[in-house]
Amino acid sequence: MTTRPIIDTQATCSCGATTLTVKGPVLSMLLCACLDCQKETGTGHSAVALVKAVDVTTSGTLLAFSRPAASGATTTRHFCPQCGVTLYAQSSRAPQTMLVPAGLLGGDWFNPNQVIFARSHTEWDTLPETIPHYETYREGL
Numbered sequence: 001m002t003t004r005p006i007i008d009t010q011a012t013c014s015c016g017a018t019t020l021t022v023k024g025p026v027l028s029m030l031l032c033a034c035l036d037c038q039k040e041t042g043t044g045h046s047a048v049a050l051v052k053a054v055d056v057t058t059s060g061t062l063l064a065f066s067r068p069a070a071s072g073a074t075t076t077r078h079f080c081p082q083c084g085v086t087l088y089a090q091s092s093r094a095p096q097t098m099l100v101p102a103g104l105l106g107g108d109w110f111n112p113n114q115v116i117f118a119r120s121h122t123e124w125d126t127l128p129e130t131i132p133h134y135e136t137y138r139e140g141l
């Protein structure tokens with residue numbers, strides 16, 4: 001049973017030039033161990049909240065970088081041009097949703113419910129064993 005916290009949170013990048021506000025339900029809470037997330041985070045996995053795009057507003061001018069994702073879709077990361085902090089990412093598979101870094105949003109509501117791209121997970125990075133691990137991504141939420 002997936003819990004879906006309702007959040008109303010404003011987050012700011014490191015330099016303060018951009019902000020992101022999420023107001024609505026968190027659809028899913030993911031730990032992603034794909035190689036792109038390892039590169040972007042500098043560690044073994046990313047922690048992201050999946051939210052509805054219509055529940056997200058941003059301020060400030062963001063830059064975007066698109067790359068082919070391990071899923072075969074295109075992932076576009078939106079980040080502050082001054083400090084480089086990622087505010088959200090979007091997959092071409094699900095343009096109606098956004099992936100927002102848990103560490104950007106802060107708060108203690110984050111409770112990951114699945115690991116995706118476990119096939120590239122490294123042993124030195126500790127992940128909870130009690131939640132489902134998917135080799136790639138899981139269809140749907």
Ligand SMILES: [Zn+2]
Binds near residue numbers: 014018082085
């Ligand atoms: Zn910034």
Ligand SMILES: [Zn+2]
Binds near residue numbers: 032033036046
């Ligand atoms: Zn990833």
